[in-house]
Amino acid sequence: MNYVFYDLETTGRNSTWDQIIQVAAILTDDKFNVIDKFEERCRLKKGLVPYPEALIINKTSVEILKNVNLSHYELTKKIETTFKKWSPAIFVGYNSINFDEEFVRKTFFKTLFEPYLTQFNGNKRVDVIGMTRASKFYFPDCLKVGINEKGNQVFKLDVLTELNNIFHNAHDAMGDVDATIEIAKILQKNSNKVWNAGLKNNNKIDVDNFLIQNNIVCMDEYLFGKFNVHAVTYICKNQFNYPQCFDLLHDPLDYIDMSIKDLKIKMKQKPKLIKEIKNNKNPILLDSSVIDKMPVYQSIGMEVLIHRAEIIKQSSDFKNKIQTILFEEYETKQMTKSQIDIMPEESIYSGGFPDNHEKSKMINFHNADWEERFYIANQFKDERYKYFAHLLIYEEMPHVLPKSDYENIHKIIANQILSTDNEKWNTIPKAYHELDNLREEYERQGNDEKLLFLEDWDYFLQDLEKQYQ
Structure with a gap:
């Protein structure tokens, strides 16, 4: 390929x-x-x-x-x-x-x-x-x-x-x-x-199959600049469809008969009992043949690791308890989740997929001339796609938009980029502040080339500010 x-x-x-x-x-x-x-x-x-x-x-x-x-x-x-x-x-x-x-x-x-x-x-x-x-x-x-x-x-x-x-x-x-x-x-x-x-392991299905086919899987994680490896065995999936695995560093006999309440406490302690594998992020998973390169697990011994993995495999009740805990944690997070409206740009993972009608309109939109695209834009049922279509017309061929639509989008952008709040996107006030900090740094260094670069961007921001004030 x-x-x-x-x-x-x-x-x-x-x-x-x-x-x-x-x-x-x-x-x-x-x-x-x-x-x-x-x-x-x-x-x-x-x-x-x-x-x-x-x-x-x-x-x-x-x-x-x-x-x-x-x-x-x-x-x-x-x-x-x-x-x-x-x-x-x-x-x-x-x-x-x-x-x-x-x-x-x-x-x-x-x-x-x-x-x-x-x-x-x-x-x-x-x-x-x-x-x-x-x-x-x-x-x-x-x-x-x-x-x-x-x-x-x-x-x-x-x-x-x-x-x-x-x-x-x-x-x-x-x-x-x-x-x-x-x-x-x-x-x-x-x-x-x-x-x-x-x-x-480049897609979810291949990752899931590898975990099911291998009782012991060697995974890695990279956290806070440090790389670690773990020998794990598959348990279940969470609400996001991510595989959850038991770290064979632990003896499962210490945990399989615990109550859900006690397990919840143990799952929060370090070293972590459960390891998550993001099966859509191209995880590097290897079989047990590399255990000899993992000193902690090599010292436990292959025979013990195989036995621990088999205990987990046979412990349906333990797996169900882990799944229950994960579900309850998810429900709690959903209840406490921020109720602030998600903006269209942020909705790719939460707004659902387009149906065949919307997909058809998208194809028509790209194939039409700009005058026709405005009429196609208004045929979207999903307000997100209608907004994106209007925004594209504003960026590419603004005169096609009726005055009210143009002014509406212009006002949305103005409110975003002129905001003095600490927004998720960059704003003109934030950019000015960054320029000031960089200018101070480059003046100390005597870096005239970068100072000239900053001066050009300062003029750019001033022009942009005038356009949207």
């Missing part, structure tokens, strides 16, 4: 409110031979306030964004068209599951395309950063990684490329894609067991 290695540069880290400004992707075969390439930039969306530091990191000036012909919507259409043309494939990135994938998914959602393109129609997705962490643990000599002042391993892409003699134009989308391919080559060669595990 072919690979699509891709990377994004964005105006910030919030996939709900920030935007893609650069994309690069390389289609390769399973031997990493290049078949095709794709790279584009786009302008800022109307009324979007970027984070100055993010633009410094990805070297994006006001001048660059002003001289780009593509709008954000046009870029999104090109991404969607290219990814469809290259499908079916395995979509690969570096920290892509938590970052790039979320940006692509939410961008498609807000521009009325299929959000789950990289998972549907035979497509799969994997994340090289998870493979890299696991590879370094199980096969320490497979590649070099950094070490920070706390003694923790550092897996930043630019650190890995420097230590492993890989040429890397860092924080440029195509540069990061090239670097990710080189890291992937190293992992496939020097840590083939982990590489294959990453490719195999």
Whole structure:
């Protein structure tokens, strides 16, 4: 199966409110031979306030964004068209599951395309950063990684490329894609067991099957900069359909006859009794053949671990108690959940899927001219899609909107970006504050180049503020 290695540069880290400004992707075969390439930039969306530091990191000036012909919507259409043309494939990135994938998914959602393109129609997705962490643990000599002042391993892409003699134009989308391919080559060669595990566990069904077929599964977790491994056995799923597993570090005989009340207390104590596996996040799962690389579990002994896993497997009552506890915790959280209205941009995971009528209107919308798109926009039954359609027209062809619709959207954006509250999105006051802090830092450093960069963005914010005041 072919690979699509891709990377994004964005105006910030919030996939709900920030935007893609650069994309690069390389289609390769399973031997990493290049078949095709794709790279584009786009302008800022109307009324979007970027984070100055993010633009410094990805070297994006006001001048660059002003001289780009593509709008954000046009870029999104090109991404969607290219990814469809290259499908079916395995979509690969570096920290892509938590970052790039979320940006692509939410961008498609807000521009009325299929959000789950990289998972549907035979497509799969994997994340090289998870493979890299696991590879370094199980096969320490497979590649070099950094070490920070706390003694923790550092897996930043630019650190890995420097230590492993890989040429890397860092924080440029195509540069990061090239670097990710080189890291992937190293992992496939020097840590083939982990590489294959990453490719195999790329969707919920494969992960679930692996857990059912193997009484003992070796999983990893990365929390607060530290990597840990655990030998576990499957118990049940929670309300989010995530597998819950018993950590075989513990003796199940100490727990299986406990009451639900006592189990609740134990489940909150450390080391954790139950480990959760996010089966949609490309977890690296290995079988018991790597136990000898896990000192704590190796000292317990394979025979004991097998016995513990078998006890859990046969303890239906214990599994039911765990499931009951998880259900009760979920119900409690739902009751105490904030009642603040979810905004359309935030509703991808809570607002339901579009029905066939809505899907049909989305296709019609993209195929129509802009005048007709306004009439199609008003045919959406779901208010979210109607709002997104009007917003796209506002951004691309504002004169098509009736005056009242234009003013309504303009006012919504103005209220958002001029707000003096600590909003979830970036605002002009927050951006000014960030500029002031960065200016102070660069003045101390005597960095005239970056000070000039900040001056340009200061003028940009002033102009934006005038447009929406």
